[in-house]
Amino acid sequence: MAIGKSHRRKDVRAKVTGKTRYTDDYSxxxxxxxxxxxxxxxxxxxxxxxxxxxxxxxxxxxVFTFADVPKNVFPTAGHPYSLDPxxxxxxxxxxxxxxxxxxxxxxxxxxxRDRLTAGKAAKxxxxxxxxxxxxxxxxAALAPDAPAIHAGGNILxxxxxxxxxxxxxxxxxxxxxxxxxxxxxxxxxCHLENxxxxxxxxxxDHLVIVSSTQIPHICRRxxxxxxxxxxxxxxxxxxxxxxxxxxxxxxxxEPMVAFLSTKLGGAPVKIEMDxxxxxxxxxxRHSQTVTAxxxxxxDASITFIDLDxxxxxxxxxxxxxxxxxxxGSKCCHLYPRAVTKFSAISHYANIPAAGAMRAYGSPQLFFxxxxxxxxxxxxxxxxxxEFRLKNCARPGDIKAKTGEYEHAVGIKECLEKGSxxxxxxxxxxxxxxxxxxxxxxxxxxxxxxGSGTYPACVEIAGCRLVLNQxxxxxxxxxxxxxxxxSDTALAQMATDTLGLSYDRIHVVSEQDTDVTPFDPGxxxxxxxxxxxxxxxxxxDKLKRKxxxxxxxxxxxxxxxxxxxxxxxxxxxxxxxxxxDLRDLALDSYYHKDRGGQLTAEVSSKxxxxxxxYGCTFVDLEVDIEMCSVTIKNIINVHxxxxxxxxxxxxxxxxxxxxxxxxxxLFEELMIDSETGWIYNGNLLDYKIxxxxxxxxxxxxxxxxxxxxxxYGNKSLGExxxxxxxxxxxxxxxxxxxxxxxxxxxxxxxxxxxFRAAGLL
Amino acid sequence: xxxxxINLTINGKKYELVVDVRQSLLELLRERGYxxxxxxxxxxxxxxxxxxxxxxxVDSCLYLAVxxxxxxxxxxxxxxxxxxxxxxxxxxxxxxxxxxxxxxPGLIMATTAFVEENKGKTLSRQEMKKAxxxxxxxxxxxxTIINAAEEALKK
Numbered sequence: 001m002a003i004g005k006s007h008r009r010k011d012v013r014a015k016v017t018g019k020t021r022y023t024d025d026y027s028x029x030x031x032x033x034x035x036x037x038x039x040x041x042x043x044x045x046x047x048x049x050x051x052x053x054x055x056x057x058x059x060x061x062x063v064f065t066f067a068d069v070p071k072n073v074f075p076t077a078g079h080p081y082s083l084d085p086x087x088x089x090x091x092x093x094x095x096x097x098x099x100x101x102x103x104x105x106x107x108x109x110x111x112x113r114d115r116l117t118a119g120k121a122a123k124x125x126x127x128x129x130x131x132x133x134x135x136x137x138x139x140a141a142l143a144p145d146a147p148a149i150h151a152g153g154n155i156l157x158x159x160x161x162x163x164x165x166x167x168x169x170x171x172x173x174x175x176x177x178x179x180x181x182x183x184x185x186x187x188x189x190c191h192l193e194n195x196x197x198x199x200x201x202x203x204x205d206h207l208v209i210v211s212s213t214q215i216p217h218i219c220r221r222x223x224x225x226x227x228x229x230x231x232x233x234x235x236x237x238x239x240x241x242x243x244x245x246x247x248x249x250x251x252x253x254e255p256m257v258a259f260l261s262t263k264l265g266g267a268p269v270k271i272e273m274d275x276x277x278x279x280x281x282x283x284x285r286h287s288q289t290v291t292a293x294x295x296x297x298x299d300a301s302i303t304f305i306d307l308d309x310x311x312x313x314x315x316x317x318x319x320x321x322x323x324x325x326x327x328g329s330k331c332c333h334l335y336p337r338a339v340t341k342f343s344a345i346s347h348y349a350n351i352p353a354a355g356a357m358r359a360y361g362s363p364q365l366f367f368x369x370x371x372x373x374x375x376x377x378x379x380x381x382x383x384x385x386e387f388r389l390k391n392c393a394r395p396g397d398i399k400a401k402t403g404e405y406e407h408a409v410g411i412k413e414c415l416e417k418g419s420x421x422x423x424x425x426x427x428x429x430x431x432x433x434x435x436x437x438x439x440x441x442x443x444x445x446x447x448x449x450g451s452g453t454y455p456a457c458v459e460i461a462g463c464r465l466v467l468n469q470x471x472x473x474x475x476x477x478x479x480x481x482x483x484x485x486s487d488t489a490l491a492q493m494a495t496d497t498l499g500l501s502y503d504r505i506h507v508v509s510e511q512d513t514d515v516t517p518f519d520p521g522x523x524x525x526x527x528x529x530x531x532x533x534x535x536x537x538x539x540d541k542l543k544r545k546x547x548x549x550x551x552x553x554x555x556x557x558x559x560x561x562x563x564x565x566x567x568x569x570x571x572x573x574x575x576x577x578x579x580d581l582r583d584l585a586l587d588s589y590y591h592k593d594r595g596g597q598l599t600a601e602v603s604s605k606x607x608x609x610x611x612x613y614g615c616t617f618v619d620l621e622v623d624i625e626m627c628s629v630t631i632k633n634i635i636n637v638h639x640x641x642x643x644x645x646x647x648x649x650x651x652x653x654x655x656x657x658x659x660x661x662x663x664x665l666f667e668e669l670m671i672d673s674e675t676g677w678i679y680n681g682n683l684l685d686y687k688i689x690x691x692x693x694x695x696x697x698x699x700x701x702x703x704x705x706x707x708x709x710x711y712g713n714k715s716l717g718e719x720x721x722x723x724x725x726x727x728x729x730x731x732x733x734x735x736x737x738x739x740x741x742x743x744x745x746x747x748x749x750x751x752x753x754f755r756a757a758g759l760l
Numbered sequence: 761x762x763x764x765x766i767n768l769t770i771n772g773k774k775y776e777l778v779v780d781v782r783q784s785l786l787e788l789l790r791e792r793g794y795x796x797x798x799x800x801x802x803x804x805x806x807x808x809x810x811x812x813x814x815x816x817x818v819d820s821c822l823y824l825a826v827x828x829x830x831x832x833x834x835x836x837x838x839x840x841x842x843x844x845x846x847x848x849x850x851x852x853x854x855x856x857x858x859x860x861x862x863x864x865p866g867l868i869m870a871t872t873a874f875v876e877e878n879k880g881k882t883l884s885r886q887e888m889k890k891a892x893x894x895x896x897x898x899x900x901x902x903x904t905i906i907n908a909a910e911e912a913l914k915k
Contacts, residue, residue: 006856008853009853009856009858011858011861012853012858013845013853014861015858015861015864016836016840016845016849016852016853016858016864016865016868017796017836017837017839017840017845017849018794018795018796018797018835018836018837018864018865019796019837020861021795022798022862024799025795189898190896190898191860191862191898192798192800192806192808192860192862192863192896192897192898193798193800193860193862194800240860240861241860242798242800242860242861242862242863243859243860243862243898243899245898274801274802275800275801275802275803275805275806482860483859483860483861483862483899484859485859647856648856650856650904651856651859651899651900651904654900654901654902654903654904655859655898655899655900655901656901657901658900658901658902658903659898659901682801682803682805683801683805683806683896684803684805688896688898689901689902690893690894690895690896690902691889691890691892691893691895691902691905691906692886692889692890692893694901694902694903696885696903697901697903
């Protein structure tokens with residue numbers, strides 16, 4: 001069995017030797033470079049734009065302004081197309097704008113023969129603005145007299161739902177009702193490879209785009225929408241990609257490079273963002289305000305959870321209202337015997353556009369929910385772990401709540417494993433009576449997540465397998481490798497179903513929409529879950545074709561044959577090799593009278609969505625006078641179904657934990673609330689964790705098997721980032737008696753709260 | 761454009777070059793096909809462009825090409841010889857320290873300098889972390905990277 005073993009990643013040898021090629025590692029003779037002219041103000045109208053000086057610079061090929069671009073407004077979110085017009089993403093973008101909506105908005109673009117000249121020319125474009133009033137915060141954007149950032153006003157969408165019974169009835173059953181308001185910051189993805197893309201035309205009506213994108217097939221459609229071109233006339237190629245975390249689940253540069261190439265006779269045109277642009281002019285994580293209410297009985301049953309979210313989506317909709325809604329729908333799986341009410345409002349503001357970021361609204365929502373439920377546990381005098389064990393999902397709950405499928409539910413085991421690993425009970429006792437400046441605290445928080453986007457969006461995946469002349473197999477999948485290791489996991493699946501050795505399966509990692517089977521891409525932690533049925537079916541199909549050909553070559557019937565370890569063997573005597581697959585492959589290609597190229601291709605739709613679970617346990621120390629937090633021990637435990645590749649799975653957990661710690665303790669994009677100016681749009685001032693900022697990380701899994709996946713697996717890519725914030729907040733409360741209801745919990749924030757609480 | 765003639769060795773190959781005095785070592789290397797050297801920020805914040813100049817790890821984006829006159833440069837491409845990975849590359853592969861791979865070549869060079877400087881010494885994980893604090897990685901949380909450095913130091 002390949003599944004469950006940490007086989008060598010398909011791309012690892014190429015990556016450690018620097019051989020993997022990313023978008024910027026390709027070049028074309030005569031490639032032109034483009035640079036945006038960005039607005040120095042957060043809200044205003046362009047009154048005049050003078051490109052004369054820029055055009056006069058030697059080496060400048062062209063300057064385009066908002067007046068030159070197509071008038072097709074287009075959406076940018078990386079969602080599959082929806083047949084339901086009400087469910088389509090908000091189309092609020094033009095390629096360039098004369099109404100600038102954030103500090104850095106795009107009013108013009110310069111194309112030159114080299115990057116240096118393009119940069120100089122962009123600075124030489126003179127733009128006059130009429131400044132408009134600015135709203136940065138939710139309060140300002142939602143005020144009755146707020147200036148309208150888009151024609152329809154500042155409210156993007158507002159929705160609510162109630163599930164699991166009646167809220168009004170559940171309120172009457174509660175002995176105690178609690179409420180709190182929680183604030184989360186704007187966080188940046190900071191993938192190491194900046195956004196970059198280039199385009200050229202290889203025919204009068206055929207465009208090729210090479211881009212660092214998580215969503216090649218969606219990108220093709222959106223470029224078509226933006227330029228008014230037939231979608232099939234656009235070819236998107238994704239080479240290796242240096243991280244995305246959701247920022248590349250959005251169409252950012254591709255429509256522009258495509259437009260520029262069409263305007264310049266099909267010449268190759270590239271936009272390579274510099275780090276500062278990439279941080280503020282692509283996408284961010286939504287800052288949210290979560291107002292949570294919960295009711296509990298004296299015997300510690302949660303009767304209801306009522307969550308109300310205000311989500312600041314910034315200058316453009318991007319993923320917009322899908323962010324709070326997705327998190328709302330996924331959170332209901334955690335304590336499913338409680339009634340859940342969820343409401344959310346998403347609004348525009350004069351700040352950079354927020355989009356998808358790892359776990360898509362869930363870290364924000366669970367910060368509110370798991371912080372408030374900690375208060376519920378403490379209010380009734382129950383241990384935090386025991387309280388969660390009593391209320392968390394059990395097998396059977398999900399089917400009972402949704403009336404649909406049975407799923408694996410391992411949250412109870414996660415809590416038990418985490419509690420034992422951190423030595424919860426002994427430390428609880430030890431930390432119970434502390435005085436002095438340095439105090440220790442324990443915290444826990446749980447989460448639930450999904451394994452895709454169904455039923456909100458279609459879940460479609462594809463796999464094509466080809467038996468090569470040498471008996472190895474080439475695998476093409478629409479699932480997009482972005483560093484998370486999906487190529488490897490899917491190859492392991494194919495290995496087991498086919499009966500081939502892992503080393504004989506080669507995954508074509510580069511995506512090319514002219515060739516690759518359709519799949520919308522890497523997001524929602526969906527790929528191993530929704531691609532699994534396609535891989536399984538394709539492998540099964542290819543295996544049958546191989547055995548059918550083996551039957552033609554031998555006297556055996558298909559039923560008597562099997563494929564094991566790369567050989568054709570007898571079904572009931574697997575040690576008896578009938579044929580070497582290499583010989584069979586040559587025969588299938590070159591025998592003059594029989595066979596052919598043996599291939600299998602399957603496109604499948606997934607109509608289930610397995611909930612995944614987990615929790616974070618943290619043991620930390622607070623230095624009250626220094627207002628600093630030191631994590632002594634932090635553990636994530638996950639129920640992700642069957643673990644396909646333990647080493648990569650652990651790597652996903654570590655990466656999520658480090659991002660979660662950064663969000664909890666120090667990451668925040670700071671924007672002046674009066675002017676909309678961005679203070680820290682670079683990697684020195686916007687600090688992401690370095691080696692020394694991250695403690696040793698522990699990761700554990702519980703053993704479950706989800707019946708809706710052919711291989712038992714559930715989501716794992718995003719979930720590891722969800723529960724650090726609330727667990728750290730709960731541990732700081734445990735240590736100091738002070739509740740910090742905002743992230744990041746920086747020394748400055750701790751100082752304010754400690755002083756208010758009389759600790760300083 | 762002002763130029764200057766320089767002589768340098770890159771991964772064992774000798775070069776005599778005429779370079780633009782404004783050019784960075786990062787640009788010089790990438791233009792010659794050493795694309796393992798990545799640009800993540802261009803201003804010395806991220807370490808993705810780390811190479812060894814006379815066995816010292818530097819951010820090649822902050823290092824002028826002309827300064828590389830009479831030096832020996834090592835990049836991740838050159839660490840694999842005759843198809844055999846270096847002990848550090850091997851350690852990264854075995855530890856699972858590679859995800860998207862964009863920071864990997866730079867980190868591998870940082871670890872290589874670290875290991876060569878500290879051969880035979882017993883160091884704490886905190887000391888290993890300090891030696892790698894100039895290289896950012898957003899995928900791994902650094903756990904497996906430090907595991908790899910720890911293993912490489914033992915080899």
